[in-house]
Amino acid sequence: MIRWDWIGRNLPEIRELLGDHIVMALLPILLGLLIALPLGLASVRWRRLYQPTVGIMNVVYSLPSLAVFIVLIPITGLAEQATVIVPLTFYALAVLIPSVVDGIASVPTHVRQSAVAMGFGPMRRLLQVDLPIAVPVVLAGVRVATVSSISLVSVGALVGRGGLGYLFIDGWQRQFPTPIVVGIVLILLLALAADGLLVVAQRLLTPWARARSSA
Amino acid sequence: MITFEGVTKRYADGTIAVNDLHLEVPTAEITVLVGPSGCGKTTSLRMINRMIDATEGKILLDGVDVRTIDPPTLRRGIGYVIQQAGLFPHRKIVDNVATVPYLLGWDKSKARARAMELLERVGLDTALAERYPFQLSGGQQQRVGVARALAADPPVLLMDEPFSAVDPIVRTSLQDELLRLQSDLHKTIVFVTHDIDEAVKLGDRVAVLRVGGTLAQVADPATLLSAPADDFVREFLGRDRGIRRLSFVPADLPLRTDLTVPDDADISKVAGVAAASGLTWLAVVDSGGRPSGWVNAADLPLSGTVADLRLMPYGTFVAGRDSLRSALDAALLAPSGGAIAVDDEGRVTGVATAGALAAATSGIAAEGVGTGRG
Numbered sequence: 001m002i003r004w005d006w007i008g009r010n011l012p013e014i015r016e017l018l019g020d021h022i023v024m025a026l027l028p029i030l031l032g033l034l035i036a037l038p039l040g041l042a043s044v045r046w047r048r049l050y051q052p053t054v055g056i057m058n059v060v061y062s063l064p065s066l067a068v069f070i071v072l073i074p075i076t077g078l079a080e081q082a083t084v085i086v087p088l089t090f091y092a093l094a095v096l097i098p099s100v101v102d103g104i105a106s107v108p109t110h111v112r113q114s115a116v117a118m119g120f121g122p123m124r125r126l127l128q129v130d131l132p133i134a135v136p137v138v139l140a141g142v143r144v145a146t147v148s149s150i151s152l153v154s155v156g157a158l159v160g161r162g163g164l165g166y167l168f169i170d171g172w173q174r175q176f177p178t179p180i181v182v183g184i185v186l187i188l189l190l191a192l193a194a195d196g197l198l199v200v201a202q203r204l205l206t207p208w209a210r211a212r213s214s215a
Numbered sequence: 216m217i218t219f220e221g222v223t224k225r226y227a228d229g230t231i232a233v234n235d236l237h238l239e240v241p242t243a244e245i246t247v248l249v250g251p252s253g254c255g256k257t258t259s260l261r262m263i264n265r266m267i268d269a270t271e272g273k274i275l276l277d278g279v280d281v282r283t284i285d286p287p288t289l290r291r292g293i294g295y296v297i298q299q300a301g302l303f304p305h306r307k308i309v310d311n312v313a314t315v316p317y318l319l320g321w322d323k324s325k326a327r328a329r330a331m332e333l334l335e336r337v338g339l340d341t342a343l344a345e346r347y348p349f350q351l352s353g354g355q356q357q358r359v360g361v362a363r364a365l366a367a368d369p370p371v372l373l374m375d376e377p378f379s380a381v382d383p384i385v386r387t388s389l390q391d392e393l394l395r396l397q398s399d400l401h402k403t404i405v406f407v408t409h410d411i412d413e414a415v416k417l418g419d420r421v422a423v424l425r426v427g428g429t430l431a432q433v434a435d436p437a438t439l440l441s442a443p444a445d446d447f448v449r450e451f452l453g454r455d456r457g458i459r460r461l462s463f464v465p466a467d468l469p470l471r472t473d474l475t476v477p478d479d480a481d482i483s484k485v486a487g488v489a490a491a492s493g494l495t496w497l498a499v500v501d502s503g504g505r506p507s508g509w510v511n512a513a514d515l516p517l518s519g520t521v522a523d524l525r526l527m528p529y530g531t532f533v534a535g536r537d538s539l540r541s542a543l544d545a546a547l548l549a550p551s552g553g554a555i556a557v558d559d560e561g562r563v564t565g566v567a568t569a570g571a572l573a574a575a576t577s578g579i580a581a582e583g584v585g586t587g588r589g
């Protein structure tokens with residue numbers, strides 16, 4: 001069922017699609033984190049901002065991705081990376097903003113109060129106490145967002161830029177299953193690898209978090 | 216010295232947590248704030264380091280209004296210990312302890328060296344330094360909390376129910392540790408608790424607050440127990456007030472030295488000692504001068520030595536150091552009703568008879584007449 005010779009012949013192209021896929025899947029996560037941090041912190045600081053922000057993000061999240069890609073074509077162009085990256089960034093935000101807010105909320109009151117009592121100013125407390133303690137919760141959100149971003153990129157193939165998703169269209173149009181199988185396997189491996197790396201990163205960054213539930 | 220001058224705290228919702236509090240917290244002493252839940256203890260404490268600002272009145276720290284000091288600066292000079300320890304879960308123990316030195320800009324090695332010194336000081340194994348808080352027991356975390364509060368050697372220490380979340384045995388050892396530390400360090404300590412036993416054990420002075428945030432009485436523990444200001448305080452001190460009071464009365468008991476026999480004495484000698492003293496219970500002392508039990512001379516065999524007799528259990532107290540409560544406790548362990556007095560090395564110095572103990576306790580009760588109904 002699998003034509004190994006096809007894989008051999010198309011290796012350079014597959015490699016290129018994989019690279020494209022990685023960029024389009026991970027850039028939204030990075031951008032999402034950069035935007036979610038200030039927005040999340042603002043929502044913690046001004047409680048009333050939180051519900052509207054999450055509301056808007058949830059509405060965006062509920063829009064069918066294909067529809068969003070199509071709407072964006074006139075702005076960002078057909079078959080451009082940006083057409084995929086922009087909506088995926090919004091999807092990432094829908095997961096990451098609540099993670100940042102929950103992460104900060106996971107700092108126990110007594111820990112925050114003893115930081116205040118020892119003479120931490122607000123900025124120092126944020127950087128040295130609140131954010132480091134929020135890391136495990138935020139990283140849990142990053143894992144969800146990353147895996148879903150990796151799988152969503154392939155939908156972009158319908159507007160001409162879908163990384164490995166192109167292999168699905170190619171295989172389907174030619175009634176030739178090999179590219180489809182290759183695409184699925186690579187996307188799965190990519191998701192597993194990214195998730196595994198994040199787990200390792202979490203272990204290294206937060207060695208203190210293993211018995212966290214008791215804190 | 217910390218002085219509350221007519222301090223009132225009204226929260227935004229109208230709750231009056233502290234009402235016109237006038238209180239002096241003397242330098243180098245432990246002042247305990249005690250009272251039922253919601254009486255404003257935590258609020259009072261937090262107004263000192265400005266985690267909460269007073270609505271009315273002033274709090275002076277050595278004559279300076281705390282409101283004129285920038286909060287972070289003020290707080291770095293005041294140690295703070297709370298019930299759950301409040302350790303930073305993401306920092307190793309040594310770095311937790313070094314928190315305030317870091318904030319004050321000490322260099323890292325000096326701050327860490329200081330932290331290690333403090334860990335030892337509060338009775339912790341320095342091998343724990345590289346662990347994270349979750350790897351410590353509750354009692355150990357609480358000691359780390361105390362070490363952290365002391366790290367920058369602040370003159371003032373605020374402690375909000377620091378030992379109430381640990382089990383009673385650990386609590387007792389933490390209390391003893393605090394008293395030991397205080398005898399070296401002479402900090403000005405404000406200690407909050409709702410446990411009256413803890414209050415009278417630790418406090419040089421005890422301030423009793425009532426719900427509504429008013430001060431009911433402030434006094435040294437012995438005065439508080441012997442002369443509660445009103446029914447509220449009396450009620451709060453509880454039913455064991457009389458027994459607790461005995462902790463503050465030294466065991467100045469008349470000691471009899473004619474009621475002891477060596478553990479190798481002949482039965483006839485025992486009978487002779489008993490007859491001469493007019494009492495039947497005698498304390499048996501070994502060759503090292505240490506007590507080994509009581510014998511009842513009313514119940515002697517016809518011949519033999521003390522070694523053949525069944526010795527009855529006994530209790531001891533250190534004359535000149537222990538309280539009347541310890542002496543009474545020692546007496547309650549012995550069927551003779553008497554307590555054996557020993558010196559610091561545990562050698563017998565005499566015997567307090569049941570009669571002497573009864574006279575001493577009824578003397579205390581007579582002093583209390585008119586000041587309490589008990």
Ligand SMILES: Nc1ncnc2c1ncn2[C@@H]1O[C@H](COP(=O)(O)OP(=O)(O)OP(=O)(O)O)[C@@H](O)[C@H]1O
Nearest residue numbers: 226228230232251252253254255256257258259409
């Ligand atoms: N932020 C707040 N807003 C409104 N009321 C408050 C606030 N904090 C405390 N109170 C109220 O003020 C009163 C005193 O509270 P405080 O925490 O000082 O009591 P406490 O003596 O420490 O009690 P506990 O022994 O339970 O710790 C209580 O009635 C409490 O409900």
Ligand SMILES: [Mg+2]
Nearest residue numbers: 256257258375
């Ligand atoms: Mg309290």
